[in-house]
Amino acid sequence: MDDLAHFCCQNPDCPRYGQRGTGNLSVCDRFAKGNHRLLYCNACKARFSEFKGTPLFNSKLPHDKAIAILEHLAEGCGVRQTARLLGVNKDTVTRLALLAGQHAKDTHDELVAFSPLDPRGPIR
Secondary structure, eight states: OOOOTTOOBOOTTSTTBTOOSSSOEEEEEEETTTTEEEEEETTTOOEEETTTTSTTTTOOSOHHHHHHHHHHHHTTOOHHHHHHHHTOOHHHHHHHHHHHHHHHHHHHHHHHHHSOOOTTOSOO
C-alpha cells in the first residue's frame, strides 16, 4: 500500500475532499502496533489514519485477522463457525460484519449517486 493515489482527504472542509490521486497526501508518521500510516493533507493540513473511512478504523484486531474474518464470511461460513475457526469472539465477528456491510452500502450509494443516468430509463 505504498501508493497514495487511491486515498483521498477525509476532511469535509478540505477543497480536495474526496478527490483521489491529486497528490495532496503524504505520509507524516506511523503509529500503533500495526505500523499504520498517518496521512497528511497539504491542502487543509489535516492528519488522519489510512484506515479512516473503512471498517478497520479504530479496530484493535490485527489487519490480517480482520481480513480473514471477512473472507470466511464471504465464503459462507457462519458467525459462530468463523469465530471458532479464527479464535475470536462471535460478537467481534458480528461487529466487523455489520461495519463491513454498512461500508459496502455507503460505497454503493456513493457510486450510484455519481453514475450517469441511463437514457432508456429504469429497467422493468
